[in-house]
Amino acid sequence: xxxxxxxxxxxxxxxxxxxxxxxxxxxxxxxxxxxxxxxxxxxxxxxxxxxxxxxxxxxxxxxxxxxxxxxxxxxxxxxxxxxxxxxxxxxxxxxxxxxxxxxxxxxxxxxxxxxxxxxxxxxxxxxxxxxxxxxxxxxxxxxxxxxxxxxxxxxxxxxxxxxxxxxxxxxxxxxxxxxxxxxxxxxxxxxxxxxxxxxxxxxxxxxxxxxxxxxxxxxxxxxxxxxxxxxxxxxxxxxxxxxxxxxxxxxxxxxxxxxxxxxxxxxxxxxxxxxxxxxxxxxxxxxxxxxxxxxxxxxxxxxxxxxxxxxxxxxxxxxxxxxxxxxxxxxxxxxxxxxxxxxxxxxxxxxxxxxxxxxxxxxxxxxxxxxxxxxxxxxxxxxxxxxxxxxxxx
Amino acid sequence: xxxxxxxxxxxxxxxxxxxxxxxxxxxxxxxxxxxxxxxxxxxxxxxxxxxxxxxxxxxxxxxxxxxxxxxxxxxxxxxxxxxxxxxxxxxxxxxxxxxxxxxxxxxxxxxxxxxxxxxxxxxxxxxxxxxxxxxxxxxxxxxxxxxxxxxxxxxxxxxxxxxxxxxxxxxxxxxxxxxxxxxxxxxxxxxxxxxxxxxxx
Numbered sequence: 001x002x003x004x005x006x007x008x009x010x011x012x013x014x015x016x017x018x019x020x021x022x023x024x025x026x027x028x029x030x031x032x033x034x035x036x037x038x039x040x041x042x043x044x045x046x047x048x049x050x051x052x053x054x055x056x057x058x059x060x061x062x063x064x065x066x067x068x069x070x071x072x073x074x075x076x077x078x079x080x081x082x083x084x085x086x087x088x089x090x091x092x093x094x095x096x097x098x099x100x101x102x103x104x105x106x107x108x109x110x111x112x113x114x115x116x117x118x119x120x121x122x123x124x125x126x127x128x129x130x131x132x133x134x135x136x137x138x139x140x141x142x143x144x145x146x147x148x149x150x151x152x153x154x155x156x157x158x159x160x161x162x163x164x165x166x167x168x169x170x171x172x173x174x175x176x177x178x179x180x181x182x183x184x185x186x187x188x189x190x191x192x193x194x195x196x197x198x199x200x201x202x203x204x205x206x207x208x209x210x211x212x213x214x215x216x217x218x219x220x221x222x223x224x225x226x227x228x229x230x231x232x233x234x235x236x237x238x239x240x241x242x243x244x245x246x247x248x249x250x251x252x253x254x255x256x257x258x259x260x261x262x263x264x265x266x267x268x269x270x271x272x273x274x275x276x277x278x279x280x281x282x283x284x285x286x287x288x289x290x291x292x293x294x295x296x297x298x299x300x301x302x303x304x305x306x307x308x309x310x311x312x313x314x315x316x317x318x319x320x321x322x323x324x325x326x327x328x329x330x331x332x333x334x335x336x337x338x339x340x341x342x343x344x345x346x347x348x349x350x351x352x353x354x355x356x357x358x359x360x361x362x363x364x365x366x367x368x369x370x371x372x373x374x375x376x377x378x379x380x381x382x383x384x385x386x387x388x389x390x391x392x393x394x
Numbered sequence: 395x396x397x398x399x400x401x402x403x404x405x406x407x408x409x410x411x412x413x414x415x416x417x418x419x420x421x422x423x424x425x426x427x428x429x430x431x432x433x434x435x436x437x438x439x440x441x442x443x444x445x446x447x448x449x450x451x452x453x454x455x456x457x458x459x460x461x462x463x464x465x466x467x468x469x470x471x472x473x474x475x476x477x478x479x480x481x482x483x484x485x486x487x488x489x490x491x492x493x494x495x496x497x498x499x500x501x502x503x504x505x506x507x508x509x510x511x512x513x514x515x516x517x518x519x520x521x522x523x524x525x526x527x528x529x530x531x532x533x534x535x536x537x538x539x540x541x542x543x544x545x546x547x548x549x550x551x552x553x554x555x556x557x558x559x560x561x562x563x564x565x566x567x568x569x570x571x572x573x574x575x576x577x578x579x580x581x582x583x584x585x586x587x588x589x590x591x592x593x594x595x
Contacts, residue, residue, distance in 0.1 A: 322460075324455060340464065343462060344462075344469075344472045344473075347442060347460065347462070347473075348472070348473060348474075348477070350418075350440070352440075352460045353460055354451065354454070354455050354459075354460050354461045354462065355451075355461075355462045355463055355464065356448055356451045356452065356455070356461075356463045357448065357463045357464070358448060359448075373448055373449065373452070376449075376452050377448070377451075377452045377455060380452050380453075380455045380456030381455050381456075383456075384455065384456050384457065384458045385458055
């Protein structure tokens with residue numbers, strides 16, 4: 001996901017219809033956790049936020065799953081001075097499409113992340129030093145299983161819905177596969193059932209930028225240090241894959257940073273788009289850990305439902321949830337076709353599933369778009385009753 | 395408008411009679427999902443609709459239906475033979491780029507195919523065209539030609555000829571008079587306003 005920009009208007013966090021102040025909490029799981037790789041952690045921490053109230057029947061929870069560079073802070077603000085709210089604040093809040101006055105919304109930073117959850121930048125209790133690349137390899141399945149433990153801890157009996165875009169969409173799909181009786185609705189946007197060669201290729205360029213930076217030091221670097229140049233380059237490159245030719249051209253065109261300078265013959269920043277990408281890179285290194293970037297991109301690369309379960313239809317066979325898959329026409333990272341294939345496989349497996357496609361020119365990040373059409377669709381899906389007079393799922 | 399809604403209901407009732415309970419139904423050009431919703435509620439059908447429009451898909455989703463936004467032929471190609479018990483193509487054939495391709499593909503993925511259409515051979519349409527010399531406009535086709543989508547009007551005679559030429563078996567017919575309610579027993583291509591066909595390979 002793209003980072004907020006400097007010149008955006010200040011956000012009024014305490015206005016009516018806004019969630020207002022929220023605070024993160026930590027879930028500490030003290031029992032050993034075995035990763036898909038077979039590696040074991042003696043315990044782990046997930047940082048999370050919740051909005052709204054869990055109902056007496058404990059079945060009104062909605063799990064929000066974040067993308068590669070996202071975190072648990074998906075709505076509201078941490079202080080009245082915050083310039084930007086959580087990353088999906090336009091969708092989540094009282095009276096919004098994901099209505100926090102009806103639903104109990106949960107969002108956790110993924111395992112392997114760097115915003116409070118256990119990951120390579122956490123301290124290894126055995127050595128007293130950060131794990132670095134000795135942290136167990138993380139998969140989307142590990143993210144799903146650890147978040148299920150969090151939901152159990154919170155007393156959630158079943159999920160009204162699990163929602164995510166991009167990597168969050170993978171997480172949401174896998175939740176419905178792994179915990180079919182627990183998951184009643186899946187809403188996955190701008191996602192894929194299988195990371196494509198192109199997407200793996202972009203991830204690999206990012207990882208190489210990090211690992212070729214001498215400050216990476218095989219993952220062994222102090223907190224606040226590390227491969228800042230490599231991570232910034234990885235982010236600049238990845239950022240391009242989240243937007244589109246049309247949206248970049250509209251936003252920057254060929255505008256120069258200092259038009260008064262006329263033609264310049266050096267390699268300093270000339271175009272606004274260069275300056276913008278450098279800002280994106282710099283903003284990212286102040287909030288993200290390079291090793292986490294390696295781990296999470298690797299988890300994305302390994303995601304392949306058809307391979308993991310034999311076929312996509314076999315993967316979806318246990319699903320009990322109703323699904324809604326949303327693709328975006330200008331998304332070239334996880335193109336509409338890859339989203340369509342998810343819905344089609346669900347339908348072939350005999351599951352209730354819908355596919356909608358929004359025409360946008362904003363690229364992969366379109367799922368974060370402020371769009372009344374998208375809000376209406378999300379609301380329709382979350383607030384509907386099943387059309388069937390008889391529930392076949394029982 | 396009320397008249398139109400009423401006419402829609404008649405269409406739904408006949409199709410509903412042809413749909414077996416708890417069968418798997420695909421509606422091509424499902425619109426806002428009124429027919430599918432009816433079939434789910436009255437027949438407990440496992441229903442899927444296909445349509446091109448995002449807001450119509452939203453309406454279907456809100457009704458609790460499964461709906462797919464995209465091209466109907468591309469959609470059907472993704473399913474094995476006889477995956478659906480019934481494929482419905484209600485008031486869509488006259489707007490298809492490739493009606494033969496769609497109906498043959500529907501006959502592959504569906505055990506039965508229901509096609510419903512407004513009969514352009516209906517006498518009022520003929521009189522309209524003959525006397526006024528203008529594009530047909532009535533309660534169903536309300537728009538001027540310049541506000542209309544491209545259409546490929548079909549008559550009962552055309553459709554019968556199509557089925558014969560392609561070796562498609564007609565298992566049931568319903569021809570209705572101009573009120574879309576009373577069965578039409580004579581000269582349907584002249585007297586019937588609406589036609590429903592049930593097809594099999």
